[in-house]
Amino acid sequence: MxxxxxxxxxxxxxxxxxxxxxxxxxxxxxxxxxxxxxxxxxxxxxxxxxxxxxxxxxxxxxxxxxxxxxxxxxxxxxxxxxxxxxxxxxxxxxxxxxxxxxVYNLDYLIPSVNELISNGYIYVSPFRDSNGRRVILYNINKFDPHKHNNGDMVKAHMITYEVLIEDEESQVMGFTHVGNICQASAAHATIWSPTEFTTLVRWGEQSMPLRHKEIHLVNVPSAVRYFYDLISAIMSEKMRSRFRLHDSMESLKKRLDPKVLPKELGGSMPMAEMIDLWKKEIAAKRERVLRxxxxxxxxxxxIITRRNNQQNENSSLMIHTLQGSFRRLEVD
The missing domain is CATH 1.10.8 (Helicase, Ruva Protein; domain 3)
Structure with a gap:
């Protein structure tokens, strides 16, 4: 590799x-x-x-x-x-x-948002992967659904994405996502209403100028896999094809160079150091993002919108997947 x-x-x-x-x-x-x-x-x-x-x-x-x-x-x-x-x-x-x-006022200095970034809920590796892509890292267990709300979650994500697409190399090469879903629970889902969540995901995919190349999810609890059925259902076929599920970190490392990961997950640089570097990058783009x-x-x-028949197809697909189908996501 x-x-x-x-x-x-x-x-x-x-x-x-x-x-x-x-x-x-x-x-x-x-x-x-x-x-x-x-x-x-x-x-x-x-x-x-x-x-x-x-x-x-x-x-x-x-x-x-x-x-x-x-x-x-x-x-x-x-x-x-x-x-x-x-x-x-x-x-x-x-x-x-x-x-x-x-998604307005995307300021990482907002205390609740800064806490999510500082504790490692979402941050970006200082290493590019073997395909030259920035690697976005997520830790769901760093998000306390009893303390933080969906606004904190979205702002942390949007700050990350807006800062990254200020870099032209990343505009071309795209992004790799790695989400550690260990300890995810139903409480994480209840911070959203189903309508707002599905609308946000669907609109976000069509509206954000990001090239998502690979999405790796690790340690997804069986009890919350229905939630990923829902996400898969409302995304395009192209996006669904880029999801990969891994039952262990060893499985992930067969697809991704461990060096992009924090030391705690088998890489070489401690997570705290990665987060500090990422926060410097955010700080440098703060005013640009706020503007x-x-x-x-x-x-x-x-604006040209999707036709009603496409919306109906998406609705039918959501219903089908919520009945337990998880075949659209490849399991490594």
Missing amino acids: TTARVIMSYQWGTANSEKAALSGLPDEVAQVATRELRENKSAREQALQQFRDWINKNQDICRCRTDDNFLLRFLRVKKFSLPMAQQVLLKYINFRQTFSHL LDDMKLLSTKS
């Missing part, structure tokens, strides 16, 4: 790091962008100019960022299809407005 690569190029909190991120991609990343995303200098320049012109002329969009870094995340997630990238941008702003009570709240969508008339 190719050795994981540590993130050593970041100069957290300096102007030079942002310039470097906007000036271009490393050769190996540029090759992936060309091969997988149809990105090249000409296509990028033309699409960015057309995207920027469209935003400036669109009277429904107010105070939208138009810098290259921001627009490229939408173009890359849709392989430089400008109409599709425009739709994701509209859905992204609408998603944030619709769930403003959850996302300035963007507004005055009308949703230009």
